[in-house]
Amino acid sequence: MARIKPQTLLLQSKKKKGPTRISxxxxxxxxxxxxxxxxxxxxxxxxxxxxxxxxxxxxxxxxxxxxxxVDSTKYDLPGYAILNTSKGYVTVELFKEGSPEIVDKFLDLCQKGHFKGMLFHRVIKNYVIQGGDSEGLGTAEDWISKGKSQSQLATSPKHEAFMLGTSKTKENGKGFDLFITTAPIPDLNDKLIVFGRVIKGEDIVQEIEEVDTDEHYRPKSRVGIINVALRHEI
CATH class of the missing domain: 1.20.5 (Single alpha-helices involved in coiled-coils or other helix-helix interfaces)
Structure with missing residues (x-):
């Protein structure tokens, strides 16, 4: 067997242990x-x-x-009004769909404080109470006589008691009357625009109806609206 020289073994050992080079x-x-x-x-x-x-x-x-x-204001309009009267609170539901223009005007006037301090200047028992301008609808006697002559006429929901309305004669003017019926009234359809109904406080309306009046149906003591609060829900 051939003997390997020490130098040759040293060179082989270096080749095995040396690191592999990366290109x-x-x-x-x-x-x-x-x-x-x-x-x-x-x-x-x-x-x-x-x-x-x-x-x-x-x-x-x-x-x-x-x-x-989408007219968002249409859906944001308050649907109820709370009348704070000198006799108590009367809550009214507004007919936003049935009388939209009148309701819009009513809401605008409420925000401007138009009804603050408004007196009920005409109170007719078993008929109607009225606040606002007293002109333009004729005498109370005319109303009553006409109402009695037509009391047997068929009535619709618009003509029931405790309905909220305003005068047609003021629709295009600056004034705005408030009427609350205290009995079914079929003959006021040509005079009033109904835009709401009382849903709470009917007893307050009846209490106002019972106040003492003079011969012209004007209350002898002051009774009216202190202010109006608008609500989206009751």
Whole structure:
């Protein structure tokens, strides 16, 4: 068997233990792969962020467009009015759909304080109580005589007791009368626009109806509306 020289063994040992060298091309290639992965992740993040923003903007735009076609004020209008009278509280439901223009005017006047301190200047027992301007509807005697002659006529819900109305003669003017019927009245259809009904406080209306009046049906003591509060719900 041939004997290996010590120098030869030393050279073989160095070759086995020495580190493996990586080429420059391999290092550059690996770095390019890492850079490409980072750039790809960044592009993906920007894409989804922009998409989320666009979706949010589209939803907001859709909501704004919907609001542009929906009259939100129509649904936000109060549906009830609480009349604080000198005898107590009377709660009225407003006919927003049946008499929208009159209700709008009534609500506007309430907000301006038009009814604050308004007196009921005409009180006709078993007929009607009236606040506001006393002109334009004729004498109380005319009302009563006409009412008696037509008392047998068929009545609709508009002509029942405890209905809230205003004078047709004031519809296009600056004045605004308030009437609360205390009995079914079929003959006032050509004079009054009914735009609400009393749903609470009928006893207060009847108490006002019982006040002492003079020969012209004017209350001998002051009775009227202190203020009006508007409500969306009762």
């Amino acid at each position: 420059v091309i391999t290092i550059i290639f690996c770095n390019l792969i890492v850079v490409l992965i980072v750039l790809s992740l960044a592009a993906t993040y920007r894409h989804w962020s922009q998409r989320s923003s666009n979706q949010a903007g589209a939803e907001l735009s859709t909501l704004e467009d919907a609001d542009a076609f």
